[in-house]
Amino acid sequence: MSTDNPVSQYAVRLADDALILGHRLSEWCSRGPFLEEDLALSNVALDYIGRARMFYGYAAELSGDDRSEDDFAFLRDCRDFGNLLIHELPRGDFAFTMARQYLVDVHSVAFMTDLQSSTDATLAAIAGKAVKESNYHLRRSRDWMLRLGGGTEESHRRLQHAVDELWGFTPEMFEMDELEKSLAGQGVAVDVSRLQPAWDTEVRATLAAANMSIPEEDWQVSGGRQGKHTEWLGHLLSDLQFMQRAYPGLEW
Amino acid sequence: MTDNLSDQQLEQRETEFQQRIDAEEKIEPKDWMPEKYRQNLIRQMSQHAHSEVIGMQPEGNWITRAPTLHRKAILLAKVQDEGGHGLYLYSAAETLGISREELIASLHSGSAKYASIFNYPTLSWADIGAIGWLVDGAAICNQVSLQRTSYGPYSRGMVRICKEESFHQRQGYHIMMTLARGSAEQKEMAQDALNRFWWPSLMMFGPHDADSVHSAQSMKWKIKRQSNDELRQKFVDQSVKQAEVIELELPDPDLKWNEERGHYDFGEIDWEEFKRSMTGGGPCSRQRLAHNIQAHDDGAWVREAMRAYESKKREAKDQAVA
Numbered sequence: 001m002s003t004d005n006p007v008s009q010y011a012v013r014l015a016d017d018a019l020i021l022g023h024r025l026s027e028w029c030s031r032g033p034f035l036e037e038d039l040a041l042s043n044v045a046l047d048y049i050g051r052a053r054m055f056y057g058y059a060a061e062l063s064g065d066d067r068s069e070d071d072f073a074f075l076r077d078c079r080d081f082g083n084l085l086i087h088e089l090p091r092g093d094f095a096f097t098m099a100r101q102y103l104v105d106v107h108s109v110a111f112m113t114d115l116q117s118s119t120d121a122t123l124a125a126i127a128g129k130a131v132k133e134s135n136y137h138l139r140r141s142r143d144w145m146l147r148l149g150g151g152t153e154e155s156h157r158r159l160q161h162a163v164d165e166l167w168g169f170t171p172e173m174f175e176m177d178e179l180e181k182s183l184a185g186q187g188v189a190v191d192v193s194r195l196q197p198a199w200d201t202e203v204r205a206t207l208a209a210a211n212m213s214i215p216e217e218d219w220q221v222s223g224g225r226q227g228k229h230t231e232w233l234g235h236l237l238s239d240l241q242f243m244q245r246a247y248p249g250l251e252w
Numbered sequence: 253m254t255d256n257l258s259d260q261q262l263e264q265r266e267t268e269f270q271q272r273i274d275a276e277e278k279i280e281p282k283d284w285m286p287e288k289y290r291q292n293l294i295r296q297m298s299q300h301a302h303s304e305v306i307g308m309q310p311e312g313n314w315i316t317r318a319p320t321l322h323r324k325a326i327l328l329a330k331v332q333d334e335g336g337h338g339l340y341l342y343s344a345a346e347t348l349g350i351s352r353e354e355l356i357a358s359l360h361s362g363s364a365k366y367a368s369i370f371n372y373p374t375l376s377w378a379d380i381g382a383i384g385w386l387v388d389g390a391a392i393c394n395q396v397s398l399q400r401t402s403y404g405p406y407s408r409g410m411v412r413i414c415k416e417e418s419f420h421q422r423q424g425y426h427i428m429m430t431l432a433r434g435s436a437e438q439k440e441m442a443q444d445a446l447n448r449f450w451w452p453s454l455m456m457f458g459p460h461d462a463d464s465v466h467s468a469q470s471m472k473w474k475i476k477r478q479s480n481d482e483l484r485q486k487f488v489d490q491s492v493k494q495a496e497v498i499e500l501e502l503p504d505p506d507l508k509w510n511e512e513r514g515h516y517d518f519g520e521i522d523w524e525e526f527k528r529s530m531t532g533g534g535p536c537s538r539q540r541l542a543h544n545i546q547a548h549d550d551g552a553w554v555r556e557a558m559r560a561y562e563s564k565k566r567e568a569k570d571q572a573v574a
């Protein structure tokens with residue numbers, strides 16, 4: 001179910017990022033370390049689900065057929081999902097969830113800030129809403145990096161482990177393929193390759209403040225944008241898409 | 253609080269307290285209150301708070317599987333609201349001089365209860381509709397009445413909570429309506445959910461007035477404003493009409509309009525099942541508690557880290573000052 005319009009394809013990627021991470025965050029519901037944090041995680045999940053709906057909605061509009069946001073979310077298989085791999089990794093423990101969130105938040109703030117000046121007015125408007133949310137998410141996730149890094153021996157150990165496990169999934173956030181290069185050339189898409197130096201500086205500063213050591217950069221995995229996913233995504237989709245697959249074509 | 257009072261003074265205080273209640277004055281945290289009033293409130297409010305929190309599980313069970321993104325967002329927001337209600341209620345209970353840790357510990361030890369309805373499983377998407385419609389509907393009947401409860405913080409909490417509950421009920425009813433008007437399969441799914449959740453919803457109002465241990469005193473202190481049976485009747489009356497509109501059938505052959513009473517008569521609740529479900533024998537009783545304990549235990553290192561970090565920060569600050 002690929003779609004020809006490049007802007008639509010781009011919007012679907014961004015929607016996939018938001019939906020898949022929102023799904024992972026929503027898995028925390030009723031499982032948070034305390035009630036306030038449980039609610040805060042659901043809140044962030046809700047922001048992402050909302051973001052996914054806006055991007056899918058726009059993609060559907062551009063595609064010009066009668067597809068809806070739900071067709072994009074529920075009726076495509078792994079190979080057609082274009083989210084970055086870091087979003088689909090299982091939620092892990094609280095340190096893993098927060099470390100991922102932090103690494104993604106630093107990226108999102110810069111990304112959405114840039115996308116706000118996209119020549120595509122709709123993408124720019126969605127980014128305007130998203131950047132406010134991501135700024136708030138980042139304040140929270142950065143605080144948790146400091147707390148867990150500077151808390152107890154156990155929290156420090158868990159956070160270091162999480163950062164080590166995530167590190168090789170971060171370079172993918174700055175890769176550009178032909179679609180994005182061409183759209184960036186027209187001022188529609190964000191040139192993510194340019195965001196890397198600032199991301200690196202900021203993340204390293206936070207890791208230092210949280211007494212974390214910087215992981216060895218000797219591995220890296222990517223392929224999400226081309227639909228080459230981890231095995232985790234298929235299981236996520238079988239959960240996410242269960243209803244639409246078991247009872248196709250109905251109103252809910 | 254009552255340590256230094258003579259019997260006579262105590263009696264005097266209690267009389268004055270009852271006069272304030274009778275005059276519809278709200279009791280505030282710093283006011284004198286009989287120890288039994290305090291205990292009774294802690295029991296009821298903590299049971300209420302635990303119900304909100306445990307209730308996140310059966311509905312949370314469908315967040316990742318909601319059939320559309322729109323339904324997913326609504327359900328996630330709804331479950332989040334319920335957690336928020338739990339939070340208000342824990343805070344309101346804390347004004348009575350008990351900590352949240354103590355409240356949670358008595359939930360985990362089994363000494364504090366929560367609504368037995370949450371010990372039933374959510375097996376299909378329609379169950380999310382049935383819970384919103386019936387369980388939130390029943391909760392509203394209760395909570396509207398509790399807006400006039402005599403304890404100030406509880407009463408104000410209820411006012412705030414009620415505003416959100418009516419949205420919860422509407423979204424649940426809307427799910428049921430959509431299913432009932434959908435395919436044959438969907439309609440069957442809705443009817444099945446109604447069949448399973450109807451009786452447990454009636455049980456939410458508690459035992460008959462005559463069999464309710466705490467009822468008489470709670471009514472006198474105006475902790476409760478309407479009896480279990482009164483509220484249950486109100487709920488039945490409203491649900492009959494709502495079921496008719498969406499052409500689903502309430503699973504009770506004895507349900508019949510009683511002209512004389514001006515209410516619907518309905519069949520007898522299976523009180524043995526109610527007792528079983530309240531005392532750990534509901535289909536999901538053990539699972540619900542284990543889930544909550546697991547989350548609490550898994551979060552222990554996080555809470556510890558937070559405390560350690562705060563105290564390190566304070567120390568550093570103190571040193572900087574010294």
Ligand SMILES: [Fe+2]
Nearest residue numbers: 304333334337
């Ligand atoms: Fe509630």
Ligand SMILES: [Fe+2]
Nearest residue numbers: 334388417420
């Ligand atoms: Fe509710």
